[in-house]
Amino acid sequence: MMKEPEVTFELAQEHGIIKEEWEKILKILGRTPTFTELGVFSVMWSEHCSYKNSIAQLKTLPRSGGRLLVDAGEENAGLIDIGDDLAVAFKIESHNHPSAVEPYQGAATGVGGIMRDIFTMGARPIASLNSLRFGSLKDARTRFLFDGVVRGIGDYGNSFGVPTVAGEVYFDESYQGNPLVNAMAVGIVNKKHIASATSKGAGNPIMIVGSSTGRDGIHGATFASEEISEKSEAKRPSVQVGDPFTEKLLLEATLEIIKNDWLIGIQDMGAAGISCSTSEMSEKGNAGMKINLDKVPLREDGMSAYEILLSESQERMLCCVKKGYESNVKEVFEKWDLHCEIIGEVTDEEILDIDYQNKLKAKIQPFDLVLGGGAPVYIREQKEPEYLKETRKFDSKALTEPKDLKETFLKVFSSPNIVSKQWVYHQYDSMVRTNTIVGPGCDSAVILIKGTNKALAMKTDCNSRYVYLNPKEGTKIAVAESARNIVCSGGVPLGVTNCLNFGNPYKPEVYWQFAQAIAGMGEACRHFDTPVTGGNVSFYNESPETAVYPTPVIGMVGLVEDLKHITTSYFKDEGDVIYLLGEDKEEVGGSEYAKVIHNKVAGESPTINLDEEKKLQDTLLNLIRKGLIKSAHDISEGGIVSALAECCIINQEKQLGCEVEIPIKSRKDFSLFSESQSRIIISISKDKILELESELKLSNVKFTKLGVVSGSSLKLKNLFDVNVNELSDIYYNTIPRIMSSEK
Amino acid sequence: MSLKFGVVVFPGSNCDHDAYYALRKILNYDVEFLWHKENDLKQSNVILLPGGFSYGDYLRTGAIARFSPIMNSVINFANKGGIVIGICNGFQILLEAGLLPGVMIRNNSLKFVCKDVYLSVENRDTIFTSEISSDKKVVKIPIAHGEGNYFANPELLKELEENQQIIFRYSDAEGNVTENDNPNGSQLNIAGIVNKNGNVLGMMPHPERACDPTLGKTDGTLIFKSIANYILN
Numbered sequence: 016m017m018k019e020p021e022v023t024f025e026l027a028q029e030h031g032i033i034k035e036e037w038e039k040i041l042k043i044l045g046r047t048p049t050f051t052e053l054g055v056f057s058v059m060w061s062e063h064c065s066y067k068n069s070i071a072q073l074k075t076l077p078r079s080g081g082r083l084l085v086d087a088g089e090e091n092a093g094l095i096d097i098g099d100d101l102a103v104a105f106k107i108e109s110h111n112h113p114s115a116v117e118p119y120q121g122a123a124t125g126v127g128g129i130m131r132d133i134f135t136m137g138a139r140p141i142a143s144l145n146s147l148r149f150g151s152l153k154d155a156r157t158r159f160l161f162d163g164v165v166r167g168i169g170d171y172g173n174s175f176g177v178p179t180v181a182g183e184v185y186f187d188e189s190y191q192g193n194p195l196v197n198a199m200a201v202g203i204v205n206k207k208h209i210a211s212a213t214s215k216g217a218g219n220p221i222m223i224v225g226s227s228t229g230r231d232g233i234h235g236a237t238f239a240s241e242e243i244s245e246k247s248e249a250k251r252p253s254v255q256v257g258d259p260f261t262e263k264l265l266l267e268a269t270l271e272i273i274k275n276d277w278l279i280g281i282q283d284m285g286a287a288g289i290s291c292s293t294s295e296m297s298e299k300g301n302a303g304m305k306i307n308l309d310k311v312p313l314r315e316d317g318m319s320a321y322e323i324l325l326s327e328s329q330e331r332m333l334c335c336v337k338k339g340y341e342s343n344v345k346e347v348f349e350k351w352d353l354h355c356e357i358i359g360e361v362t363d364e365e366i367l368d369i370d371y372q373n374k375l376k377a378k379i380q381p382f383d384l385v386l387g388g389g390a391p392v393y394i395r396e397q398k399e400p401e402y403l404k405e406t407r408k409f410d411s412k413a414l415t416e417p418k419d420l421k422e423t424f425l426k427v428f429s430s431p432n433i434v435s436k437q438w439v440y441h442q443y444d445s446m447v448r449t450n451t452i453v454g455p456g457c458d459s460a461v462i463l464i465k466g467t468n469k470a471l472a473m474k475t476d477c478n479s480r481y482v483y484l485n486p487k488e489g490t491k492i493a494v495a496e497s498a499r500n501i502v503c504s505g506g507v508p509l510g511v512t513n514c515l516n517f518g519n520p521y522k523p524e525v526y527w528q529f530a531q532a533i534a535g536m537g538e539a540c541r542h543f544d545t546p547v548t549g550g551n552v553s554f555y556n557e558s559p560e561t562a563v564y565p566t567p568v569i570g571m572v573g574l575v576e577d578l579k580h581i582t583t584s585y586f587k588d589e590g591d592v593i594y595l596l597g598e599d600k601e602e603v604g605g606s607e608y609a610k611v612i613h614n615k616v617a618g619e620s621p622t623i624n625l626d627e628e629k630k631l632q633d634t635l636l637n638l639i640r641k642g643l644i645k646s647a648h649d650i651s652e653g654g655i656v657s658a659l660a661e662c663c664i665i666n667q668e669k670q671l672g673c674e675v676e677i678p679i680k681s682r683k684d685f686s687l688f689s690e691s692q693s694r695i696i697i698s699i700s701k702d703k704i705l706e707l708e709s710e711l712k713l714s715n716v717k718f719t720k721l722g723v724v725s726g727s728s729l730k731l732k733n734l735f736d737v738n739v740n741e742l743s744d745i746y747y748n749t750i751p752r753i754m755s756s757e758k
Numbered sequence: 759m760s761l762k763f764g765v766v767v768f769p770g771s772n773c774d775h776d777a778y779y780a781l782r783k784i785l786n787y788d789v790e791f792l793w794h795k796e797n798d799l800k801q802s803n804v805i806l807l808p809g810g811f812s813y814g815d816y817l818r819t820g821a822i823a824r825f826s827p828i829m830n831s832v833i834n835f836a837n838k839g840g841i842v843i844g845i846c847n848g849f850q851i852l853l854e855a856g857l858l859p860g861v862m863i864r865n866n867s868l869k870f871v872c873k874d875v876y877l878s879v880e881n882r883d884t885i886f887t888s889e890i891s892s893d894k895k896v897v898k899i900p901i902a903h904g905e906g907n908y909f910a911n912p913e914l915l916k917e918l919e920e921n922q923q924i925i926f927r928y929s930d931a932e933g934n935v936t937e938n939d940n941p942n943g944s945q946l947n948i949a950g951i952v953n954k955n956g957n958v959l960g961m962m963p964h965p966e967r968a969c970d971p972t973l974g975k976t977d978g979t980l981i982f983k984s985i986a987n988y989i990l991n
Contacts, residue, residue, distance in 0.1 A: 169870050173902070174811040176772025260770050260814025352769065444872045444902040446967050447809075449776045452974070463972055465779070578972065668931075 019050040019319070030057035036391055043383045051369070051376040054321045055384065058234065058287035059294060062554055065390035068520040069552040072533040076547040077540050082509060083548060084209070088386075091132040091212055091283065092202075093548020095510050097574055099467050100206050104138040107146070107199035107475070107514040107570040109553035113254040114196040118163030123171040123257035125198040127329055130175060131283035134266050135332060137210040137273040138202030141450060142462050143172045143443075145182040145198050146475040146514065146568040150191030152431050152753050157186070160194050162754065167257075168198070169442040174259035175266070178451055179443035180460035181474050186431045187610075189479075192558025197514040197551075199570040201473055203464065210273045213280035214335030214361050215300030221359040222341070223289070224348055225265045225331040227314040231255050232288075232327025242519055242557040261330040264351040269332060271347050277340035279361075284331040290324045290384075292333040294367055297381035298388060300335075304381075306359035308371040320371035335361060397530055398523035406484055409617035411603045416684050421735035423612055424656055427688060429745050430611050431753070433653045438750040456665055457584045458503040458649055461575060470575040472506030478652065479564035480605040481620035486531035489605075489620050490567050492692055494539035495628045496651060497571035502632040503647040503695060505580035505639050506573030508543050511536075513550035513569055518562035520554045528565040536567060542625040543632075545571065580639050584648035585665040586673065586698050591645055591724040593662075593675060594707070595655070597631055597694035598717045601685040607652045608688030623692045631693050634714040638697075643707050646698045654688040658696050659721075660729050664743045672739050675722030676732040683734070698724060761989045762788040764802025766832070766848075768823045769794065773809035773845065773966060780969035781806075785982055794826040804841045804985055805832050807848025809902070809964055819862060819905045820850035829855055841885060841985060842958045846903055849950075849960030858953055858960045859918070860910035865903070866943025872902035874975070875941055877949050877963060878929035881922045884952060886959045889984040895933035897926075897977035899963040901941060901949075906962040908944040908951075918951060926950035926961055 020026060027037045030053060040048055040056050048056060058064060066073065078087035084094040084102055092106035110125025126143060133140045145168055150157040161184075172179045177200070214221065232255035272278060280300065282292045289311070297304050308323045318326075336344050341357060348355035362368070367384075369377040383389030417423040427433065440455035452470055453461035459474035476497040482489030498508040513536065518525040540547055550570075556563045575581055586593075603609050604618030638644050650658040655677060664670045679686045699707055711718045728736045763781050767774045774791065781789045790800050799805065812823035823829070829851075836842045836857050844852040852858045865871060876896040879887055890897060910918065918924050926949040929935045940947045942962075950961030965978030 166869075170904075173870055173872075173904075174770070174772075174814065176810060258814070260811060260816070263772065263811075264769055441873050442870045444870070446872060446900055446902060446964075447772055447776065449779060449967050449970060449973060452972060 022047050022050055022053050027053060031061060032057055036060060039391065043389060049377060051320045051324060052379060054325050055290045055377060055379065058290055058325055059384040060390050064287050064291055065386050066552055067391045068393050068395055068554065070386060070392055071394050072530055075533060076537045078547055081544060081546055083546050087547055087549045091135050093510060093512055094136065094209065095548065101464065102204050102206050102209065103201060103471060103572055104133050104136050104204055105199065105201040105512055105570065105572050106132050106549050107197055107512045107568065108551040109514050109516060110196045110198060111193065111516065111553050111556055114164055115193055117254040118160045119167040120254050120256050122164040122167030122196050124255045124329055125196055126168055126171040127257045127259065127262050128285045129198045129200040130177065130262065131285065133200045133202035134269055135210065135212065135281050135283040136204060137208045137270065138204035139270060140177045140200050140202040141448060142201040142460065142473060143177050143179040143198065144473060144475050144570060146477065147182065147184045148190045148195040148566065149186050151188050152186050154191065158754060164194065164196055165439050165442055171257050171259045173444040175263050176447050178445045178447050179440070180445050180451055180454055180462060183475055184436050184439060187564065189561055189564045192560050193556045193563050195516050195556065195563065195566055197568050199475060199512065201471065201572060208274050210278060211280045212282040212296055213299040214296040214304065215302040216279060217361055217363045219279055219338050219361045220336050220341055220357045221304055221306065221361065222334045222336055222344065222355055223311055223331060223358050224334055224355045225353055226258065226261050226328055227312040227354055228323055228326045228328045228331065229314040230318065230322055230326060233322055233325045242555045255327050255329050257329055264353055265330050265332065268348050268351040268353055272344050275343065277337055277343055279335040279337055281332055281334045284333060286327060288324065288326045294381040294384040296333065296335060297365070297367060298385045301365060303362040303364045303366040303368065304359055305362050305368045306370070308369060310356050310358040312354045312356055320369065320376040324369070395520050395526040396523040397527040399527055400524035406617040407619065411609065411618045414603070414609065414613050414615065416682055417612060420683060420687065421737065423684065424687065425745065427608050427611050427653050428657050428660060429749055430607055431750060432607055433657055434749040435746045436750065437747055438754060452581060453504065453583055458500040461504050461581050468578050470578060470581060472501045472504040472573040472575055473571065474500040475568055475570045476500065477566055477568040479566040480616050482532060482567060483564040483616065484605045484618065484620040486528045486565055487535035488622060490532040490535035491539040491625065492621065492623050493567060493569045494536055494543065495623055495625065495692060496649065497569045498543045498545065498632060499649045499695065501571055501573035502636050503582060503584065503649050505582040506575045507636065508545045508571055508573045510548045511540055511545045511569055511571050512548055513567060515550065515552045516556050516563060516566040516568065517554055518557045525562065532565055532567045539625060542629055582639050582644055582647050584662060585646055586662045586671045586724045587645045589671060589724055590701055591698040592701055592704060593673060593696065593698050593721045593723060595694060595696055595719045595721050596635065596716055599678065599680060599686060599689050600691040601680050601689050602691045603685055603689055606654065606688055606690045608654065621690050621692050628693045630714065631695065631716055634711065634716045635695060638707065638710060643699055643703050644697050645700060648696045650694040650696060652690065654690055656687050656731065660742050662696055663729055663739050664746055670739045670743060671724050672726035672728045672730065673722060673724050674726065674730040674732065677721065678719055759989055761986055762790065762802045763804045763806055764790055764792045764799050765806045765808055766792045766828055767794060768812035768826060770812045770814055771808050771810035773964065777806055777808045777966040780966040780978065781982060784969045785979060787986060792828055794828045797827045797831045799831050799835060803989060804843065805835060807844040807851050809846030809848060812847055812851065820847060820854040823851045824855040833857065836958050839955065839957050843886065844960040845964055845966065846962055849962055850905065852958060852960045857958050858951060859914055860908055862905050863907045863909050864905050865907050870904040871941050872900065874898055874900045875963060876929050876931050876939065877926040878933040878935055880924050880927055884925060884956055885988045886981050886984050887925060889980045889987060896929055896931060897980065898975055899965055899968045899978055901963045903962055906942040906944065908948040910945060915945060921954060923951050923954065924948055925952055925959065926963070
């Protein structure tokens, strides 16, 4: 075994610890830390575990109330009451840095980690979602990353047996060197069987269960807390390796022991491994632990205490078991062929006492290590970014109006950001567990809650170009659009989980973006009564070339209170009447049109009036409940024509045309491609026209009758026609063509 | 005679609960789980090997599962004429166990594929298909697999055809068996076959996923109803 190096400030610096943190550690311990302790402090105080640069802002978000059962940050994932003695647990997390160097394993372990966060609460995962961002698809490296990430997500989720049901994929040069891979999981738990991430009661045994511990992923949390550089390739060993089969066994065993009420608490081991789980569980229970690392099942010889404590080997859990039930717990894990070893016990004194090979290796108060305790909290300097002066100066009126609108539309509609992501989601098992009522491809996924007449609607959303042009407004839009997607599917928005992907927080301009985004998110979440149940912050998303667009991804879950309310986005029958709810404000700043046709990401982002948005959503939900609506689809990237085209072709078994007249304001291109918010396309049966219009007038929502579902073309009166076969070919074959033409 | 399904649970099975739910809650049949480490079939008269990734499928799909203790009982049961249906990973296990002929290789796209497909019903005169009426050109049932590319040598393919052992073939909505509708490169678009005796069916598509009307597809029930009818009448 290697000799432990002498602990000095220089060594601490190499661990990412800054001067003031080093001094804080000396003060806390009253001595120089041991090498092992230095490792533990460095991971626990890393950005990834401590949220040191974000927590002050996050605390301004609405994090409690409503149907929320636990406040944000209290447990491994958020928990919301959905009636029938059930609660829904959900959370989103990033795996950006690992995926940038090792896309397949990076993405796979991202899925594995977020699943464990869900079932460690006693909830059975029922759905997986994701939000992915890459550079331009024209680039070979992007195609390599895209292919690897999708296979990684697919192979893990498919084998684990949880359907991947919704998500989003965007391509933009800003993500060239630093792709974003955010994975979200949703689970259901009977309120009687909710588990907590705590440990208490002196003498209760601490057990490590699941996989053995190896050297994989050491300092993964630290790696996630720095910018990607040429040196990042050398950090490939910081990427963990996933084993979905073991995780599936771990899931079944874990749910079985939780149901039997043999546990005080349980926490999964993700970032910072045993260090994090022992300290966080102890801190939550106001207790201590005496741990003997000799008992930890290892998969490699000669591992040091430092390595064992920092290993991020996947598919492991730490359990605090009620004394007397050790053999019951062991029996279950043996049935599933998994390790289960007692590695220590709870102590009264609030001290983490870690021994290895008959030596005391670490002695730290758990409080000093964790978020909300001794971990540092910083409020960073903010400065409005320079680039905004440039982008704001740009007036969209300067864009030249294209002569051929049909050709322009086909170009916009062919953008990889707009076309179907079927190439992606056909690689995901979207149906296992037989709850998928509406799978990928619609406004949001709808998942049956077995044994009830209810369902959950869920979606991830963020248009980062808007956020780049106006962080506050753009983030409000991300929340509003998620809610709109849930409502279009017939659900009531319940709550939000967020994945905040930003650059380096020590740069004042990045921190300004972050603070603005949080302000916008808080305002919007209060408006829709959707508290933020938890989530994840990922800073340092920068590569030598660029910083990524600020990307606060919103994951939202809603409740469909009656299966009759489930609504899909596509047109249903010939002769149905098409309406636009809401109105256009000719906003092309940050639009797909401006980017694809004019190569411009400038001007003002679309704006949003949250009162109008809420009124629109409440009205639509009311109309859905009254049984008036046959389809509802939100207008987003690409504008109204792209949305209409999608309504025609999303149902591949029954594609329909339509004849519509699009209201033109000052410029045709603006009216066709504007991405103004708070707009929804609905279709209704002809005999409901009077009822619908009187309801809409009553609720004071602006509406326009656009036309009818008819024929086999998208016919825009006085403008152009496109055959649905042509639309369908573009929509479904663009990405497969790009991906098969590679090499 | 009474009807009882036994659903085998291997470590890594993940469609076991879906099969149980479809049989018990949707179709109201008697069902019991059978743990892979045991060898008691618990008086089941239909054995179902469910989909999933038994033992992670790390070596080769189904290659390890066939060594589970329960498989000895399943093989004896099948050899005595007992009814066995293997779905997806279950089909792969039946091939590995030698209860069905041929092998499964990776999809020709080299990608996992999950979607609804149409199956042309090639033989309605079997234990598993008698309830599919002849005016119904196809059944619509989803697939979800990475290794569903059925491969056999020309002699075996000829034999399968001559004995009418090919039960389902991938087709379009009208029942035309075309290259375009083959999702994985299977020879002759094969999606499901029976053994010579006709008591063992292996199929890649998932009938248990097409049972609950809430999810919008019910053609899978026809296969289970066919089995039930055969046993009960």
